[in-house]
Amino acid sequence: MDPTFIPTVLLPAAVGVIMFGLGLALTPVDFARVVQFPRAVIVGLLVQTIVLVAVAFAITQLFDLPPLLAVGFMLLAASPGGAMANIFSHLAHGDVALNITLTAINSVLALVWLPLVMNWSLVQFLGAELHVPAPTQKILEVATVIILPVLIGMFVRYAWPAPARRATGTVRIASVLLLALVVAISLANSGQTMLQHFGTVGLACITLNLVSLAIGYAVPRIIGLPVAQATSISLEIGIHNAAVAIFVALTVLESEVASVPAALYGIIMLATAGIAVTWFRRRHAYAVAAVLE
Secondary structure (H helix, E strand, C coil): CCHHHHHHHHHHHHHHHHHHHHHHCHHHHHHHHHCCCHHHHHHHHHHHHHHHHHHHHHHHHHCCHHHHHHHHHHHHHCCCHHHHHHHHHHHHHHHHHHHHHHHHHHHHHHHHHHHHHHHHHHHHHHCCCCCCCCCHHHHHHHHHHHHHHHHHHHHHHCCCCCHHHHHHHHHHHHHHHHHHHHHHHHHHHHHHHHHHHHHHHHHHHHHHHHHHHHHHHHHHCCCCCHHHHHHHHHHHHCCCCCCHHHHHHHCCCCCHHHHHHHHHHHHHHHHHHHHHHHHHHHHHHHHHHHHHH
């Protein structure tokens, strides 16, 4: 199988279908609520860009990653949040409208932020400055996969509200099954390569993922944001668009080694996010119970 088939064809198609399902559960009121409370968006963006990149650099030093793997690791940290964050937020009772807003804004910011971080990393780890152009086409593709199906789903709900509401439960189950299929195909296609490099960068990827999820939840809760928004920010920060990082590593840097951190992280984040969803659902239940008491 073509190694680019999953990130360029299968994953966007799967995400598009799932995002349509998410759109069925959203109304314009959800987005209006996000506009009314911009603090969550600002906090999410600051943690996603500044804090996460600083954490990633600290991890490269802690694990003493080889130069190309370190560059790929920073590329991963600078990539925008993935559409999968929206899916897991949906399953975890998070604020999906907030996730979609953060993903859309981060995708635009990545046009500038990703090349800046990448060029700095090349100088820092390789000692050579290399201009990295913004992956404009890829970012636009990601934004289209995220936003357009959601808008179509919202229109369907507006036009046919009763059938849309009835389909919500079925769509959740289909989302889990479709995600499992994507992960299984990814492992079958490139599992050997990932295992070959896991000993060098795998633990670093796990550390980044766990720290990202923890910071993404703790910071919003500390400043008083509700559980649903903290859940969304945590998943947005912990789940990256690995396809963008792989795309830049392979096509711009022309380095398969630099793509390894993103490829490994793409599998790790799905496993840990599944565990996190269970915990977040419990927190959501506690929050609802506290309100009802």
